[in-house]
Amino acid sequence: MGRIGVAGLLPLVLLACVSSDRPEPRRPAAARPNRRPPPRVPEPPPAETRQCLADLDTDRVEYRVLPRQDLGGGCVVVGAVQLLDIGVPVSGLTSMRCPLARNFSNWVRYGVAPAAKQMLGSELTRIESYGTFNCRPIAGSGRLSEHGRANAVDIAVFVLADGRRVSVLGGWNDGSNEERRFLRTVFKSACRRFTTALGPEYNAAHANHFHLDMGGRPLCR
Structure with missing residues (x-):
């Protein structure tokens, strides 16, 4: 009886061993919540920029506020605008830091335009520039130009209603007496604003x- 009982139990023991070797069914992983980073809130402009934008609004200048730019190498532009309409x-003109844009607008409106009318006898209808923002060093130097911070503008030609083009290149030394005097007058007025x-x-x-x-140190030459 003892042998029969043991023999009868062997299939049950073997079945239990086989059952214990089977892997347990995998439970589905709990769904992970789709967590996205919160939207980045743009930093408010510094007080200087806010005041500058308010000044442009007061002067009825049309402009577009531009986002912050970082092109590396120190070429970081913050608080910049693009002037759309300053009357002339x-x-x-592309990216300009707001204080530069404000002073440039005032220089054209209250310095250059009146001087053209009074000294050259014709309305100022257009100004041609060599641009504003350019991520580059100062020519012949390893130092970053103020153009790399959208903090500079280069002015080349003043166009008048009577068709004259008064260029810095042609007029500074070789223009008429009136043109030479006009260029020196508007340059001196720029020294007071920039x-x-x-x-x-x-x-x-x-x-x-x-x-x-x-930017930099005061210099008028």
Whole structure:
């Protein structure tokens, strides 16, 4: 009886061993919540920029606020705008830091335009520039230009209603007496509105334009 009982139990023991070797069925993983990072809230502009934008609004200047840019190498642009209408069309204006844009607009409106009418006897209808934002060093130097911060503008030509084109290159030394006097007058007025104003008497690289910026140390040459 003892042997029969043990023999009878062997199939049950073997069945239990086989059952215990089977892997347990996998339970479906709990669904993970789709967590997205919260939307990035743009930083409010600094107080200087807010005041500058308010000044542009007061002066009825049309402009577009531009986002922050970081192109590396120190070329970081913050608090910039693009001037759309300051009363006189200006070619080549892209990104400009707001204080530069404000001072440039005032220079054109209250300095250049009246001088053209009074000294040259014709309305100012257009200004041609060599641009504003350009991520590059100062020519012949390893230092970053203020153009790399959208903090400078280069002015080359003043166009009048009577068809005359008064260029810095052609008019500074070789223009008529009125044109030479006009260019020197508007350049001196720029020295009062911008931190740095460089013209043909500074060096050969500025023979064809006025460089105007709001950075660095005060310099008028």
